[in-house]
Amino acid sequence: MTEAADRGHDNPIRVGVLGARGRMGAQVVQAVESSPDTTLVAAVDAGDDRAGIVDAGAEVVVDFTHPDAVMDNLRFAVTHGVHAVVGTTGFTDERLATVREWLTPEPGLGVLIAPNFALGAVLAMRFAEQAARFYPACEVIELHHDRKADAPSGTAAHTARLVGRARAAAGLGPAPDATTSELPGARGATVEGVRVHSVRLPGLVAHEEILFGGTGETLTIRHDSLDRSSFMPGVLLGVRSVLRRPGLTVGLENVLEL
Ligand SMILES: NC(=O)c1ccc[n+]([C@@H]2O[C@H](COP(=O)([O-])OP(=O)(O)OC[C@H]3O[C@@H](n4cnc5c(N)ncnc54)[C@H](O)[C@@H]3O)[C@@H](O)[C@H]2O)c1
């Protein structure tokens, strides 16, 4: 996953990381330090002064923090003229609309928000969106490590939204389901009419299955992130591309031009 870089080791992109001591942030710090066209100028976690990002002259800030913290961080970045690459989850349509409002007076500034930076996860979402109109029913199962704060995962919610919208555009009605009696939660959460089921287990990293059912057949699209290194090429691609993508971009699929 590469993009022609016009910044090299003599003029690397100046990057600050928010959530730098977290599982993802620590890997982003390493990836930014290891890449010849980026340089780490600030590493900030909870309790640190994020003004350090601006003082250090960061051009791009990467945020992997918490759904409760990310909006405040993003407003800070936008109001200080720093481009942002955001992997933190929890973005609703309302939150995205707020970010667009913040960006309106900053026409040169770019924000990239992606629920998943792994190439295979992005492809799986796109394949699911393409398959959606051909099947009467679809359900999503996401499986993650037991330290994850949010459920369903941002990726599963985004996938369900894409599938749900593709189903609606194709004129498909609700998926057939004869359930008349259930324990609360047994059929999962519903996002845009698509059922989403969340599994949390130690040993897992990040996994998603999108299951389609039709006449005498099923189709399963599955992606597995086996290590957090899977997200780093996408994060670095985001850092390089956000500099020349003014406004709000949602989803790495737009950068990859899938
Ligand atoms: N988009 C993707 O590809 C992708 C991949 C993995 C995780 N995520 C998401 O990234 C987020 C972080 O995941 P994680 O596993 O690294 O979590 P984590 O809990 O390991 O790390 C989060 C870090 O952020 C810090 N933090 C919290 N509030 C902060 C603030 N206001 N300012 C600075 N730092 C703050 C915490 O102290 C912690 O060190 C979650 O929303 C997760 O779903 C996204």
Ligand SMILES: O=C(O)C1=N[C@H](C(=O)O)CCC1
């Ligand atoms: O580990 C996490 O937390 C992950 N969060 C993202 C999500 O919620 O979709 C991406 C996968 C890993």
